[in-house]
Amino acid sequence: MKKSGNGFTIIMTLVLMGSPTLFADDFVDPAFGRNDGDLFRISASRLNTMIVKTDGTLWAVGYNNFGQLGDGTTIAKSTPVQVMTDVARVSSGFRYTMIVKTDGTLWAVGNNDAGQLGDGTTTARSTPVKVMTHVAQVSASEANTMIVKTDGTLWAVGYNNFGQLGDGTTTDKSTPVKVMTDVAQVSSHGVYTMILKTDGTLWAVGENYSGQLGDGTTTARLAPVQVMTDVVQVSSGWDHTMILKTDGTLWSVGENYSGQLGDGTTTARSAPVLVMTDVARVSVGGAHSMIVKTDETLWAVGNNVFGQLGDGTSTDKLVPVQIMTEVARVSSGYLHTMIVKTDGTLWAVGNNDAGQLGDGTTIITSTPVEITVR
Numbered sequence: 001m002k003k004s005g006n007g008f009t010i011i012m013t014l015v016l017m018g019s020p021t022l023f024a025d026d027f028v029d030p031a032f033g034r035n036d037g038d039l040f041r042i043s044a045s046r047l048n049t050m051i052v053k054t055d056g057t058l059w060a061v062g063y064n065n066f067g068q069l070g071d072g073t074t075i076a077k078s079t080p081v082q083v084m085t086d087v088a089r090v091s092s093g094f095r096y097t098m099i100v101k102t103d104g105t106l107w108a109v110g111n112n113d114a115g116q117l118g119d120g121t122t123t124a125r126s127t128p129v130k131v132m133t134h135v136a137q138v139s140a141s142e143a144n145t146m147i148v149k150t151d152g153t154l155w156a157v158g159y160n161n162f163g164q165l166g167d168g169t170t171t172d173k174s175t176p177v178k179v180m181t182d183v184a185q186v187s188s189h190g191v192y193t194m195i196l197k198t199d200g201t202l203w204a205v206g207e208n209y210s211g212q213l214g215d216g217t218t219t220a221r222l223a224p225v226q227v228m229t230d231v232v233q234v235s236s237g238w239d240h241t242m243i244l245k246t247d248g249t250l251w252s253v254g255e256n257y258s259g260q261l262g263d264g265t266t267t268a269r270s271a272p273v274l275v276m277t278d279v280a281r282v283s284v285g286g287a288h289s290m291i292v293k294t295d296e297t298l299w300a301v302g303n304n305v306f307g308q309l310g311d312g313t314s315t316d317k318l319v320p321v322q323i324m325t326e327v328a329r330v331s332s333g334y335l336h337t338m339i340v341k342t343d344g345t346l347w348a349v350g351n352n353d354a355g356q357l358g359d360g361t362t363i364i365t366s367t368p369v370e371i372t373v374r
Contacts, residue, residue: 040340040373044285044333045092045140047354051080051338051346051373056102058087059373062356066095067126068110074126078355078362080373084128093140099128104150106135114143115174116158122174132176141188147176152198154183162191163222164206170222180224189236189284194243195224202231202243210239211270212254218270228272237284238334242291243272250279250291258287259318260302266318275301276320285332291320296342298327306335307366308350314366324368339368346371 041052048062059080060069070083096110107128108117118131137148144158155176156165166179185196192206203224204213214227233244240254251272252261262275281292288302299320300309310323331338336350347368348357
């Protein structure tokens with residue numbers, strides 16, 4: 001099959017037509033020519049991993065001290081356990097998890113000290129509680145949650161000390177507040193949030209000490225500011241951001257101490273720099289970035305102390321290195337990485353001290369291992 005950038009034009013055309021339920025992981029990708037609903041949906045966090053199978057069952061593995069796995073216990077798991085059915089997507093934050101079911105209801109479980117579950121309390125939960133209806137996408141962060149509803153409105157809840165909720169304040173919220181309209185995708189991590197609108201403009205809000213907002217400054221923002229145009233996907237990390245444009249070019253901005261920006265330096269950037277071309281997807285971890293190109297190859301860059309890049313070493317990389325072929329999607333945790341291949345198999349690599357890789361061990365690996373979910 002010939003690979004091309006034409007898919008990006010198709011994706012962006014759909015976005016511009018005003019389909020707020022269309023996201024970067026919801027299309028027939030030219031990189032593998034199939035609807036990726038036929039594949040695992042994965043969300044890797046600091047110390048746990050959430051997995052949605054093609055039958056809609058949700059599985060969880062890893063650290064569970066606040067009940068974030070959602071299995072009704074606080075016991076860590078090293079092999080995936082089934083949690084729910086009829087799940088469409090999931091986002092795993094630091095010690096909590098947000099779940100969107102196929103009927104559009106949003107459910108939350110785990111730590112809730114800043115109200116990040118959105119249920120109006122600060123009470124931790126070990127079994128999922130219903131939060132909202134008509135939800136299309138959710139992004140769980142360190143202690144705040146960003147929610148896109150099916151009408152394209154963006155809602156925010158939880159920790160807000162740096163203005164990362166985008167409501168113009170620094171006041172925590174335990175029930176979701178409306179922030180913006182016409183939103184297609186949101187990515188929140190740590191103390192800042194990146195927002196992709198349906199017109200392809202990228203907006204940013206929150207802490208900006210390393211320039212991770214991409215607005216050319218290191219000034220924190222309490223209300224969203226526009227950063228770029230013609231964007232189709234964004235992924236935020238601890239303090240760096242990767243931005244995919246409609247022409248398949250990948251741009252990066254923010255902190256760069258481990259080379260996570262992929263520009264061959266360790267220099268922080270406050271304005272986006274070009275990294276690669278012909279990119280289909282990107283996922284940012286704590287200080288590493290995983291990139292899927294349109295030819296289905298997986299590339300990795302940045303921090304590699306636990307082998308999370310998957311190249312068989314523990315050496316940081318300043319420019320992207322190729323890791324695997326025939327890859328459909330990837331999810332970067334803080335220090336581990338989950339990989340879905342085009343044949344539907346699931347692979348994991350990196351830190352595993354809480355069993356978050358799901359291979360039944362707590363052994364760290366720098367070479368991807370196949371994971372069985374059953």
